[in-house]
Amino acid sequence: MRTARQLTTSAALAVTSAGLLAAPAAAAGTGTLEVTPSPVTPGTRVTVSTTACGAGGSATGDASAVGAGTFALAPGPRGKAAVGRFEVPPSAQPGTYEIVARCSGAGTGGRPVAGDLTVTLTSTASAREQAPVPVHPRGHVKTGVGGALGPDPVQTAAGVAALAIAAAGGTWLLHRRARGDRF
Structure with missing residues (x-):
């Protein structure tokens, strides 16, 4: 026979295990952004949407992580x-930012939903759509050595x-040397 102590410990473990198993299930029902x-x-311009607030629901979004404030x-x-x-x-700046929205209205309890926004300096979609524009050099090359047609005609x-x-x-020195003249 089990003692009362063993039964209490077993019951406590069962309740704790049930709570741990139920937590992910509850979190999974929150939806995504x-x-x-x-x-x-x-x-x-970015569009954000969620079904977590229910039919006809609304929310307040927070994009302050990327510097855009609330919406x-x-x-x-x-x-x-x-x-x-x-x-x-x-x-x-380039990076991945968390965008959060908090549902408002009855039955939602201020439920937060989150999604990620990735910011880059170049867009892969626009690179495919646009042909590259050739860039031609202009001006003088600053190498430290003067050019034949440098910026100063007097020099x-x-x-x-x-x-x-x-x-x-x-030429004069070579000519004198060839004739045998001495200095």
């Missing part, structure tokens, strides 16, 4: 989902004159 499109680039979700055109929109700020002329004098002097 759909964030479209994702990934997005800064400045993009309202109202019953959508079909009445089954609450729908809202916000704009990703141009200053948003260019002085350089050409110095080269001409050096060439003439070198």
